[in-house]
Amino acid sequence: MSERNRSVPSVGMVGGGQLARMTHQAAIALGVGFRVLADSPSDSAALICGDVQLGDDRSPSDLSAFAKSCDVITFDHEHVPEPVLRELEKAGTVLRPGPDALRYAQDKLLMRARMTELGAPCPRWRGVATAADVDEFAAVTGWPVVLKAARGGYDGKGVWVAGSGEEAREVLDGAARAGVPMLVEEKVVFTRELAVQVARSPYGQVAAYPVVETVQRDGICHEVIAPAPGLDEERAVRIQELAIEIAHALGVVGMLAVELFETESGVVVNELAMRPHNSGHWTIEGARTSQFEQHLRAVLDLPLGAPGATAPYTVMANLLGGADPDVYRRYVHVMAKDPGVKIHFYGKEVRPGRKIGHVTVLGDDYEDLLARARDAASYLKGDQQ
Numbered sequence: 001m002s003e004r005n006r007s008v009p010s011v012g013m014v015g016g017g018q019l020a021r022m023t024h025q026a027a028i029a030l031g032v033g034f035r036v037l038a039d040s041p042s043d044s045a046a047l048i049c050g051d052v053q054l055g056d057d058r059s060p061s062d063l064s065a066f067a068k069s070c071d072v073i074t075f076d077h078e079h080v081p082e083p084v085l086r087e088l089e090k091a092g093t094v095l096r097p098g099p100d101a102l103r104y105a106q107d108k109l110l111m112r113a114r115m116t117e118l119g120a121p122c123p124r125w126r127g128v129a130t131a132a133d134v135d136e137f138a139a140v141t142g143w144p145v146v147l148k149a150a151r152g153g154y155d156g157k158g159v160w161v162a163g164s165g166e167e168a169r170e171v172l173d174g175a176a177r178a179g180v181p182m183l184v185e186e187k188v189v190f191t192r193e194l195a196v197q198v199a200r201s202p203y204g205q206v207a208a209y210p211v212v213e214t215v216q217r218d219g220i221c222h223e224v225i226a227p228a229p230g231l232d233e234e235r236a237v238r239i240q241e242l243a244i245e246i247a248h249a250l251g252v253v254g255m256l257a258v259e260l261f262e263t264e265s266g267v268v269v270n271e272l273a274m275r276p277h278n279s280g281h282w283t284i285e286g287a288r289t290s291q292f293e294q295h296l297r298a299v300l301d302l303p304l305g306a307p308g309a310t311a312p313y314t315v316m317a318n319l320l321g322g323a324d325p326d327v328y329r330r331y332v333h334v335m336a337k338d339p340g341v342k343i344h345f346y347g348k349e350v351r352p353g354r355k356i357g358h359v360t361v362l363g364d365d366y367e368d369l370l371a372r373a374r375d376a377a378s379y380l381k382g383d384q385q
Contacts, residue, residue, distance in 0.1 A: 009033065010033030010035060011070065012073045013034070013076055014063065014080060015037070015057060016052070018346040018348070019276045020044070024045055024049045035066070038054055040054070041054065044346045048347065057077075059084075072096050073094065073095050076276070085102065097253045098251070100250075104274075108271075109150045122269050123188050123270075127182070128172065128183060131166075135165045141186040143162075144163040148185065151181065168184075188270075189263065191263065192213055193260070194228055194259075194261075196208065196209065196239050197255055198240070198256050199294045200248070200256065205304050207306075208307060211239050212228055220353075222320075223316065225313065225315050225369075225370065226315075226316075227313070239260065254295050255275055255280070276295050281316050282316040284342075286316075287314075288309075289306055311363060313366040316358055316359070317359050317370075317373035319359060320354065320355060321351045321353060321354040338361075338376060342360045343380070361376075
């Protein structure tokens with residue numbers, strides 16, 4: 001471990017993915033210490049962070065050793081088991097967000113129950129163990145239904161659309177063999193998907209970012225438009241208020257992302273994440289304070305930064321790997337063709353379909369920005385020659 005200035009606080013982030021990588025970049029400008037617990041020296045953040053400890057993020061001993069040199073521990077994922085978090089907290093480690101909040105991001109059954117208790121708009125749902133449970137549910141909601149693993153799902157993994165009892169049985173049989181608890185939800189008919197991020201500090205200060213539109217394909221976020229075009233101002237404010245209410249009710253410290261379905265009658269809460277989130281990558285260039293700096297400010301209980309936009313619209317497009325790993329060759333051409341495009345790479349090995357970076361474009365015309373972002377992402381993937 002490198003020596004650090006004890007006059008400034010040090011944040012330790014569990015997980016060495018791209019979220020930790022971008023948080024590290026924000027920590028440099030903010031002037032605070034930053035450490036990473038990574039699985040491998042080839043992890044995205046481990047490639048650039050100067051203070052990395054290699055270890056298992058599910059190991060109490062590895063986490064305890066990591067925490068000793070940090071003033072506060074935070075996370076770039078939700079996969080640290082709750083009993084391990086409780087043990088760390090009992091030993092005096094400052095965890096932000098803490099296990100009382102994180103459990104609702106780790107377990108969809110707990111999240112749905114808590115959202116229902118709070119009166120937040122949710123799809124109809126129930127926990128299920130058998131195909132008969134799903135049949136009973138679908139008799140009320142109709143087919144198809146959405147089956148979800150209560151724990152461990154991300155980027156569309158752990159989510160299945162079942163159009164019949166037989167399809168549901170296949171999914172549930174596999175979940176039972178793996179020992180994974182399941183829930184079923186009605187398939188929401190929506191006009192588009194939205195997301196909103198808020199930050200909350202231990203002091204209780206909150207900051208809400210503009211509501212954005214997210215474009216999802218195959219369970220993966222492909223594009224984000226900030227702010228969501230054509231969203232009624234009153235509805236946008238109500239969505240921000242809903243996210244703030246959830247953050248306060250769950251005791252979230254740090255960033256909270258609330259993913260929603262917009263329907264003809266309103267919005268429905270889909271998912272929660274208590275960390276920086278893909279739907280907020282646009283904030284690096286597009287907001288006065290990026291989500292990564294804001295997360296650090298929040299977990300350190302510093303005054304929160306201004307979340308306002310720096311341009312009328314910002315569009316972010318994820319870069320997905322293609323068949324050709326030579327992205328750098330194409331990178332040069334994108335920079336030359338459109339100097340206004342900001343390109344972020346995560347240092348990951350290129351594999352088809354893998355998120356390897358994102359591009360951001362700012363301006364006045366979101367349709368033009370979307371076309372430019374898509375063009376850059378497509379070229380970098382290798383879809384264009």
